[in-house]
Amino acid sequence: MLDWLIIGGGPHGHHLAARLLSSGKVTAERLCIIDPHSEPFAVWRRCTRNTGMRFLRSPQVHHIGIAPFALRRFAESPSARGVAGFRRPYARPALALFDRHCDAVRESFGLAACTRLATARAIVASAGGLRVDSERGALEARNVALAIGGGDCLQWPEWARELREAGAPVHHVFEPDFSRAFMPPWEHALVVGGGITAAQTALALVKDGPGRVTMLSPHAIREHMFDADPGWLGPKYLRGFHAEQDPGRRRAMIRAARRRGSMPPELAKRLREALRDPRLSVIEDRVVRASVADEAALSLELAREQRTLEVDLVLLATGFSPRRPGTFLDQAVDSLGLPCAPCGYPLVDPTLRWHPRLRVMGALAELEVGPTARNLSGAREAAKRIVTSLK
Structure with missing residues (x-):
């Protein structure tokens, strides 16, 4: 034993x-x-x-x-x-x-x-x-x-799951079978997400890829050096956390402390500088409806801008459920x-x-x-x- x-x-x-x-x-x-x-x-x-x-x-x-x-x-x-x-x-x-x-x-x-x-x-x-x-x-x-x-426990929006089940080229960047080095040919890739993973992925695609890249974020760029305040590494915040005995309240404290969808200032600067390249764009919006337009295109209807994006590859940088x-x-x-x-x-x-x-x-x-x-x-x-x- x-x-x-x-x-x-x-x-x-x-x-x-x-x-x-x-x-x-x-x-x-x-x-x-x-x-x-x-x-x-x-x-x-x-x-x-x-x-x-x-x-x-x-x-x-x-x-x-x-x-x-x-x-x-x-x-x-x-x-x-x-x-x-x-x-x-x-x-x-x-x-x-x-x-x-x-x-x-x-x-x-x-x-x-x-x-x-x-x-x-x-x-x-x-x-x-x-x-x-x-x-x-x-x-x-x-x-x-x-x-x-x-x-x-990867986070898949329902519209993305439906596209995937229909055979469309939709991948989560953290799924076991996905490799950025072996993607199918594409001309317009959509990166879904607003945090560090989405920004890194979009920048990598623009640097190494053959076509246009759109980063679709549900919010404006959120700059934070770390994904939680350093006070959570010691008694500054942990004293109160451990004093709370109700697990539901502890869960609420964790959700409030975790800076989901954020990126460090250095990466945010790189992303803004990269927007000078016409092949890269960032849109603050979300998908409300998606369909397979034809063999080579996916049609994504956006909520705020009330317009449709035509892409041929979707990469989810939406983290974990x-x-x-x-x-x-x-x-x-x-x-x-x-x-x-x-x-x-x-x-x-x-x-x-x-x-x-x-x-x-x-x-x-x-x-x-x-x-x-x-x-x-x-x-x-x-x-x-x-x-x-x-x-």
């Missing part, structure tokens, strides 16, 4: 594994990460490639290593030679630097040997721990940590009697324990960690809470 089984091989799962091993409380032989992808950090890297991300939004101290300034030290080492460094303000790392550091952390802790290719299907109680069933068999562990992303990620967890909620808030998310203790043998990270931990739970800072906070609670 394993001591720890981590479900999810992204940045959150790798950081927890590194923390557990560095603490000396767990050995590599008794730890396992399971993930359905053959390459490490596969979902993170697919999503960042698809959006054309160049620099992270978060500062240098938010990474998957152990020491706060490990990424800065790595950037000054020969291992980082040839990649961009940091961008002001807040010393935000280049994506290439961050990714290379992730690989270095994985290698330094020997996490490749701890990783198995598998998709979790069910979690059930077993003698002395939990059993995780997958298509490749079952694993038993004294402790299980959920470090899953929100890939099964608010429902709890991890549909396979429905079974565990029933069989293990896991407590959930009215919003469907886990009710956990301060050590992120959902069950005596089950911990959570990422979105699943946000009713305890707060609005930054999904971010790299949230990964660090969650791993710290879990590891420091171990005897």
Whole structure:
């Protein structure tokens, strides 16, 4: 039986594994990460490639290593030679630097040997721990940590879903089978969304694509350096958050704090400058009706401008739906009697324990960690809470 089984091989799962091993409380032989992808950090890297991300939004101290300034030290080492460094303000790392550091952390802790290719299907109680069933068999562990992303909770507007079902070229930039490098030919692409992902995607399409690009945003550009006030990283806001015992009110606080649909000022500036190119336009509006005009065109009726857009490719940069990620967890909620808030998310203790043998990270931990739970800072906070609670 394993001591720890981590479900999810992204940045959150790798950081927890590194923390557990560095603490000396767990050995590599008794730890396992399971993930359905053959390459490490596969979902993170697919999503960042698809959006054309160049620099992270978060500062240098938010990474998957152990020491706060490990990424800065790595950037000054020969291992980082040839990649961009940091961008002001807040010393935000280049994506290439961050990714290379992730690989270095994985290698330094020997996490490749701890990783198995598998998709979790069910979690059930077993003698002395939990059993995780997958298509490749079952694993038993004294402790299980959920470090899953929100890939099964993508936000699809109803009109886009209907077009997709009709066979139209409509894709969500975060869906598993989409790759910006292998899109069908297009002349006029529509990017739907008003935040950082939409802006990055639109800029990447204009830079590399063959035709016109329209970014359709439901609102004016919202400039915020971070997607939540830095006060949420410490007691400034968390004191009041943790004092609130009602999970419904905590959920409301998270919704109010999270700056959905925003982008950092540097990206907003790049977007405005790019509008000098006649191939790019930004429209503040929303689609009220959509249809397939012919084999090569989609007809999208807008609400405010009362006009129709003709495009031949739609890319959704609409983020994630608010429902709890991890549909396979429905079974565990029933069989293990896991407590959930009215919003469907886990009710956990301060050590992120959902069950005596089950911990959570990422979105699943946000009713305890707060609005930054999904971010790299949230990964660090969650791993710290879990590891420091171990005897």
